[in-house]
Amino acid sequence: MEEQYRHIPGEYVRLTGYPCSWTFYHHLRAEILQEFTLHAHVREEAQNFLRGLRVNGSRPSTYVGVHVRRGDYVHVMPNVWKGVVADRRYLEQALDWFRARHRSPLFVITSDDMAWCRRNINSSHQDVVFAGNGRQGSPARDFALLTQCNHTVITVGTFGIWAAYLTGGNTVYLANFTLPGSRFHMVFKPQAAFLPEASPFSSGQFT
Numbered sequence: 140m141e142e143q144y145r146h147i148p149g150e151y152v153r154l155t156g157y158p159c160s161w162t163f164y165h166h167l168r169a170e171i172l173q174e175f176t177l178h179a180h181v182r183e184e185a186q187n188f189l190r191g192l193r194v195n196g197s198r199p200s201t202y203v204g205v206h207v208r209r210g211d212y213v214h215v216m217p218n219v220w221k222g223v224v225a226d227r228r229y230l231e232q233a234l235d236w237f238r239a240r241h242r243s244p245l246f247v248i249t250s251d252d253m254a255w256c257r258r259n260i261n262s263s264h265q266d267v268v269f270a271g272n273g274r275q276g277s278p279a280r281d282f283a284l285l286t287q288c289n290h291t292v293i294t295v296g297t298f299g300i301w302a303a304y305l306t307g308g309n310t311v312y313l314a315n316f317t318l319p320g321s322r323f324h325m326v327f328k329p330q331a332a333f334l335p336e337a338s339p340f341s342s343g344q345f346t
Contacts, residue, residue: 155326157297157332159300159301159332160328160332161304161332161333162331171305172305181279181280181283182287184283185286188270189247189287189288192268194243194245194265194266195243197243199245199266200243201237201243201244201245202244202288202289203241203247203289203290203291203292204286204287204288204290204291205246205249205260205291205292206249206291206292206293206299207225207248207252207256207260207294208224208250208251208293208295208299209255210252212224212295216295216316220322220323221317221318222295222317222318222321223342224294225294225313225316226342227259231261233292233311234260234267234292236340237292237309243266244290245266245268246266246267246268246292247270247284247288248267248269249270249281249285250281257269278298282302285302285306286302286306289306291308291309291310291311292311294312295313300332304334309337310334311337311339312339313339313340313341313342314341315342
């Protein structure tokens with residue numbers, strides 16, 4: 140915390156926005172990874188699920204967790220924030236980026252709208268698995284699966300941001316999901332939310 144904010148006057152102080160900036164806590168990453176661990180039975184369930192997956196009959200050496208956030212964002216992003224959610228083009232680019240860098244990767248898709256994912260994510264390569272039923276009642280399982288993968292593709296939302304941070308590895312994120320004049324930039328700074336080494340990809344909906 141900057142010195143100017145250490146002594147804020149007033150009995151009650153309300154802080155708003157999205158406190159998920161790596162600038163707040165990245166220097167404590169080792170401690171965060173030690174503290175924010177899964178219960179053993181949750182971790183084992185996720186690992187057992189991943190161990191049972193195959194790419195063209197072989198066990199993959201690289202697992203890429205993919206989180207596709209839709210739900211209320213389908214309405215909120217265009218109508219409130221002048222933004223978009225991830226589209227088919229973005230996801231194709233993100234998956235192809237990993238295919239070009241890893242031999243036979245496996246993509247584990249988690250989402251609150253699995254029906255949309257099945258319609259829009261190309262699974263013809265036989266390297267895509269749609270995990271779960273897509274209902275919002277299983278976020279813990281989805282989070283566990285994501286964090287047990289090697290790398291992450293995220294769309295919008297802090298769920299994906301934190302899953303990617305705890306996973307480590309390479310992260311691909313949606314770069315241009317709001318227009319430059321969006322009020323969203325008053326509460327969310329992409330350069331502060333996504334680590335510098337993460338890879339930004341555009342959806343094509345904004346140019």
